[in-house]
Amino acid sequence: MQGQGPVPAWMIPGPLRAYRSAYFSGCTVHARLTLMIRERSLVVYKSRPALVKDIGEKIGICLEGGESLRVREKDIELLHPGPCTLESLEQELPQADVRAAWELLEGNRVSFQELTELVYGEYTGSTAWAAYRLVKEGLYFSGTLKEVQGRSREELAAETQKRTEKQQDVAEREAFLERLKARTLKFPEDRRFLHDVEALAYGKTDKSRTLKDLKMPESPQGAHRVLLEAGCWTPWLNPHPFRFGLSPGSAKIPVNPPPRDEDRVDLTYLKAFAIDNAWSNDPDDAISVEGSCLWVHVADPGASILPGSPEDGEARNRGATLYLPEGASMMLAEEARSLYALGLEAVSPALSFKISLNEAGAVMETAVFRSWVKVSRLTYEEADALLKGHGPQAPELRALFRIAEKNLARRRTAGAVFMEFPEVHITVSEGQVSIEPLAAYASAEVVRECMLLAGEGAARWALRRRLPFPYVNQETGELPHVPLGGMAGSYQLRRCMHPRSLSVKPGIHWGLGLDVYTQVTSPLRRYTDLLAHQQIRALLRQKAPLGEEELLLRLGAGEAAALATVQAERASRAHWTAVYLSDKKGSSWEGVMLEKRGSRSLIMIPALGVETQVPVKRDLEPNEPVLLTLSSVRIPETDMVFISE
Numbered sequence: 046m047q048g049q050g051p052v053p054a055w056m057i058p059g060p061l062r063a064y065r066s067a068y069f070s071g072c073t074v075h076a077r078l079t080l081m082i083r084e085r086s087l088v089v090y091k092s093r094p095a096l097v098k099d100i101g102e103k104i105g106i107c108l109e110g111g112e113s114l115r116v117r118e119k120d121i122e123l124l125h126p127g128p129c130t131l132e133s134l135e136q137e138l139p140q141a142d143v144r145a146a147w148e149l150l151e152g153n154r155v156s157f158q159e160l161t162e163l164v165y166g167e168y169t170g171s172t173a174w175a176a177y178r179l180v181k182e183g184l185y186f187s188g189t190l191k192e193v194q195g196r197s198r199e200e201l202a203a204e205t206q207k208r209t210e211k212q213q214d215v216a217e218r219e220a221f222l223e224r225l226k227a228r229t230l231k232f233p234e235d236r237r238f239l240h241d242v243e244a245l246a247y248g249k250t251d252k253s254r255t256l257k258d259l260k261m262p263e264s265p266q267g268a269h270r271v272l273l274e275a276g277c278w279t280p281w282l283n284p285h286p287f288r289f290g291l292s293p294g295s296a297k298i299p300v301n302p303p304p305r306d307e308d309r310v311d312l313t314y315l316k317a318f319a320i321d322n323a324w325s326n327d328p329d330d331a332i333s334v335e336g337s338c339l340w341v342h343v344a345d346p347g348a349s350i351l352p353g354s355p356e357d358g359e360a361r362n363r364g365a366t367l368y369l370p371e372g373a374s375m376m377l378a379e380e381a382r383s384l385y386a387l388g389l390e391a392v393s394p395a396l397s398f399k400i401s402l403n404e405a406g407a408v409m410e411t412a413v414f415r416s417w418v419k420v421s422r423l424t425y426e427e428a429d430a431l432l433k434g435h436g437p438q439a440p441e442l443r444a445l446f447r448i449a450e451k452n453l454a455r456r457r458t459a460g461a462v463f464m465e466f467p468e469v470h471i472t473v474s475e476g477q478v479s480i481e482p483l484a485a486y487a488s489a490e491v492v493r494e495c496m497l498l499a500g501e502g503a504a505r506w507a508l509r510r511r512l513p514f515p516y517v518n519q520e521t522g523e524l525p526h527v528p529l530g531g532m533a534g535s536y537q538l539r540r541c542m543h544p545r546s547l548s549v550k551p552g553i554h555w556g557l558g559l560d561v562y563t564q565v566t567s568p569l570r571r572y573t574d575l576l577a578h579q580q581i582r583a584l585l586r587q588k589a590p591l592g593e594e595e596l597l598l599r600l601g602a603g604e605a606a607a608l609a610t611v612q613a614e615r616a617s618r619a620h621w622t623a624v625y626l627s628d629k630k631g632s633s634w635e636g637v638m639l640e641k642r643g644s645r646s647l648i649m650i651p652a653l654g655v656e657t658q659v660p661v662k663r664d665l666e667p668n669e670p671v672l673l674t675l676s677s678v679r680i681p682e683t684d685m686v687f688i689s690e
Contacts, residue, residue: 085128087170088121089190090114092181094174095121096131107131122190124177129170138175139165147185150195160186160193184208222258230275239277242268246278248288269681280624280680281476283371285616289609291367295375298356302384303348303394312397313419316441317342319388320492322483323424324470327366327375329569331387331395331420332495334444337402341499342395342418344385344569346377347578352591352599357575361599364606366570368614370471370478370621376570385569388420396578398565400502406451411502413581428488446487449494456497461558462522462542464535467651471621478625482652496566497557503577504563508551512584513593515573515600517562518552519545532649533667536639547573547604549593572603619683622653626685627678634687636673638665648673648687661689 082088082104086097090106095114098105103115109131146164157176158168164179165172180186180193184204188194196204221238224230238255245253246268256263256271265288272278286293315335319328329344350356360376367374375382387393397416401409421438423431432442457463468483500517507514522541529537542556554562568575576599583590591599626632636648636659645658646665650673657673665671673687 082123087125087129088123090121125170125173133171134174136171141165147195152197154192154194157190157193242271246284266681283617283620285620286613289613291613296359296378298359300356300378300381301349310414310416312416317418317420319420319422320428320488327382327569328387330566334441339400339448341398343566345394345396346381346385346568347582352579360572361603364572364603365610367610369617371473388422392417392419398499398502400498406455408502411506425486425488429486446491449491452494456558459558462538462556464538466535469654478621480625499566500562500564501559503565504561513596514580515577516548516551518548519554519556521555529667531668532637533639547600549597623678623680623683630675632675634673636671638669657687659687659689
């Protein structure tokens with residue numbers, strides 16, 4: 046019966062042969078009465094067989110298993126008018142040849158009752174239910190209880206192939222799941238079955254068929270663990286940036302050089318210093334001193350990146366440069382660094398802020414210039430050595446140090462909040478993770494205070510000119526009644542800090558002790574700084590700046606993207622710390638107690654820059670040292686468990 050041609054008459058069972066003769070001669074097999082639902086009729090309810098018990102405003106039905114319901118007539122479909130029983134559905138069916146029936150009906154339409162009689166030779170409750178399942182299966186026939194059609198030969202062939210392939214896929218998948226459970230995957234052929242797991246681990250979806258089949262939690266962490274244990278991923282793959290919607294690699298849209306016809310003030314006579322960490326390769330600020338004036342020179346990508354340009358849009362979508370231990374993904378295309386970073390060429394274009402200070406170190410007046418500057422690059426270590434020495438750069442550096450000291454004292458008097466937490470630098474290179482504590486440098490403090498003066502000076506400059514501008518504000522927090530010292534005290538202060546906010550309305554920045562503040566010193570790596578530069582440059586060019594409403598929209602979009610960058614950086618640092626510790630189980634680390642939390646204590650491990658909650662066997666005082674032992678590490682969860690000695 047598997048041939049492709051019509052079925053010979055002598056091979057068709059008697060009932061089918063009689064039906065075919067009557068059907069194609071145009072005769073009626075027998076008269077059919079209109080079928081009505083009545084008691085003991087067999088109906089379908091939600092694809093299940095049911096028996097009608099009584100008929101009223103609603104119809105009472107009984108399902109297999111004895112469950113009784115009252116339903117609306119439109120919720121059921123009549124299979125057989127009855128009288129029927131549910132028990133009869135278990136009876137052995139008459140001999141049937143489904144394919145022969147299909148050969149007879151190929152491409153033709155008949156009633157459901159006719160199909161039942163054609164396939165099974167009789168129309169009973171049990172044969173009607175069997176025929177219903179045959180139609181629902183949809184291989185040979187399609188349609189409803191009102192009308193059924195035999196599939197065409199082409200449709201049947203396509204559907205048969207589809208089901209065969211599906212059965213093969215099911216078998217292959219079952220074999221894959223067994224190999225996955227046994228950790229005996231075959232690569233690369235098994236990788237196709239793990240695409241859903243990878244998508245979940247990357248945060249691209251919240252579902253995974255594979256994890257569901259394994260009865261495992263469908264979470265990015267669970268997916269990450271499966272991929273590690275299966276050998277598909279190694280610990281050297283960091284999925285966290287992807288989970289925050291970030292892509293690796295720097296911006297792609299080219300950045301143009303500064304316009305040649307733009308007037309710039311020649312400030313190359315000033316000794317300008319770009320001071321940063323030894324590994325920094327995108328210097329975007331430098332400092333000079335001239336009498337009682339502080340000069341802060343800032344990279345000037347706003348010279349060519351105009352509001353609404355493609356490169357501006359890409360920077361806004363990124364929000365900030367993504368700094369990861371394995372490398373940086375720049376907010377602007379790579380050529381922006383060679384065009385605008387300070388000190389990479391003999392002379393650099395800059396936006397220079399001239400900040401006049403009084404005897405107490407407060408900002409009196411600020412002027413802004415498009416400039417040319419000659420910048421010397423120094424590491425913090427080199428700058429500290431020059432501060433203590435007598436070289437040609439020492440006088441300027443010491444003058445900058447005095448400016449920083451005055452500003453620090455001024456902010457402290459104004460109630461600024463100062464916290465001291467250990468910082469570490471994490472690098473990933475050639476299959477090695479390195480974690481090094483950052484040393485405290487006097488020159489780092491100088492740079493910080495000069496950048497704060499630039500931010501305050503720029504904010505006052507914009508405010509005085511009523512320029513729509515992005516301001517950085519922070520509400521006043523409630524300080525602890527009994528402040529502690531040391532790291533525990535810094536933790537106390539951090540807990541009382543409100544998040545900073547960006548606004549087109551100026552306000553205080555409580556933590557910094559400033560009445561008004563903005564950020565303008567990192568336009569190569571922070572979009573909000575670039576936005577501030579664009580507003581400043583519009584005023585300098587006597588062009589219309591962005592209005593408050595448009596500025597606020599761009600500010601919000603850039604800050605939302607920057608927040609994702611911060612979160613990705615934090616999660617990535619935790620990932621690489623876990624990788625670093627993964628082979629150090631049993632190692633000991635010195636911690637400092639920050640806060641008691643019930644039966645646990647919050648401990649800071651300075652050498653790792655890690656805060657962890659640990660059950661401590663003895664009472665500890667804030668800032669008391671405690672020796673911890675690494676008990677376990679779970680890379681997917683970035684979970685590092687320590688126990689106290």
